[in-house]
Amino acid sequence: MIEVRLYAAQRLSAMVLAPLVIAHLILILLAVEGGLTAAEILDRTRGSVGWALFYGVFVLAAAIHAPIGLRNVIREHTSWRGEVVDKAMIGLGILLFMLGGRAVLAVVVG
Amino acid sequence: MxxxxxxxxxxxxxxxxxxxxxxxxxxxxxxxxxxxxxxxxxxxxxxxxxxxxxxxxxxxxxxxxxxxxxxxxxxxxxxxxxxxxxxxxxxxxxxxxxxxxxxxxxxxxxxxxxxxxxxDMTPFFEKWQAAEGRFHPTKTRHDPLSTISPSSAKRKAADAGIECINCGVCHAACDVVAWNDDYLGPAALNRAWTLVNDERDGGKRTGLDAVSRSGGCHSCHSHGSCVEHCPVGLNPTRGIAGLKRMSLVGLLTGDAG
Incomplete structure (x- = not known):
């Protein structure tokens, strides 16, 4: 059943995202409050397998989680139904993964 | 006037x-x-x-x-x-x-x-049928009566939801029913929960499949309006959560999905 799989995927991705989002927010605060420049941040992230994994998993989990949630919102609050919604959400997931992946590559490669 | x-x-x-x-x-x-x-x-x-x-x-x-x-x-x-x-x-x-x-x-x-x-209560009862809210016999009148322990976990789970009087109050209280025409609603899912826990019922797999479709138990947001308004004090949200768990276990064990 596709609904059970989507339900499981959304819960699992949420479990992954929760600690990553908290760590990400703390990182932003530390970087801003600590007065790090972009160059200093890039020095730390470039070539780092750890940061690549951290944000790679983050992007993958977000790309899975967001379209499933948005699919529910669309089906509950609009008259948009059927396979076209599912296809649009698959497209959104791919788009999020590509955009996020591009950002991760930009900070860890180079 | x-x-x-x-x-x-x-x-x-x-x-x-x-x-x-x-x-x-x-x-x-x-x-x-x-x-x-x-x-x-x-x-x-x-x-x-x-x-x-x-x-x-x-x-x-x-x-x-x-x-x-x-x-x-x-x-x-x-x-x-x-x-x-x-x-x-x-x-x-x-x-x-x-x-x-x-x-x-x-x-x-x-x-x-x-x-x-x-x-018109027709859609309400149609959803009961869509959720396989009916007993699936496994025996005939010639078989001996099943012996079910009232203290078994499954029977207790079924008993907790069995007193539904089909009044439609939970269905009317539920926002997800209002938002999503496909959603089976708390009463139908509560009925399905009592049946999948009924050891005499032969339709567990069919029932789990029925509540795992689009508009099934996974659409519940656990708002709890059904619990808040149920006049006989049932907790459909708990039963729906049980169906979600059971469907996940079924997915992992290959028993469903």
């Missing part, structure tokens, strides 16, 4: 007891494009909302349509929206729900309106 009480014998809808003033009662008339009609109704001690509606029909507006049968909270026929909340009107005391002597009575939400306070 203002109506004053005249001499009349005691009858259904006229509770014995001293009058304690009057109530202003607004009642929905018509179908979707109807309007509220106002009545002044004598307020008596121990009066229920169903008594009020019956008084109006008997003394003020004979054409008022509403549904009731047992008047004692068993049949589940008389649910209506009272001052914005779904309630079983036969066991709702006016004194507990009237606001400054005012009542507003409407048909149940989330079901097609027929006339005045009567709704």
């Amino acid at each position: 203002t109506v004053t009480e005249t001499d009349r014998p005691a009858e259904i809808g006229s509770e014995p007891g001293s009058e304690t003033g009057t109530l202003t009662v607004e009642v929905w008339r018509g179908k979707d494009d109807g309007r509220f009609q106002s009545f002044t109704v004598p307020h008596r001690a121990n009066q229920t909302v169903l008594d009020i509606v019956t008084w109006i029909q008997r003394h003020a507006e004979p054409a008022l349509a509403y549904r009731f049968a047992c008047r004692v909270g068993v049949c589940g026929s008389c649910a209506m929206t009272v001052n914005g909340k779904p309630r079983w009107t036969c066991r709702t005391h006016v004194g507990k729900v009237a606001e400054d002597g005012h009542l507003r009575i409407e048909p149940l939400r989330n079901l097609p309106r027929l006339k005045d306070l009567a709704v």
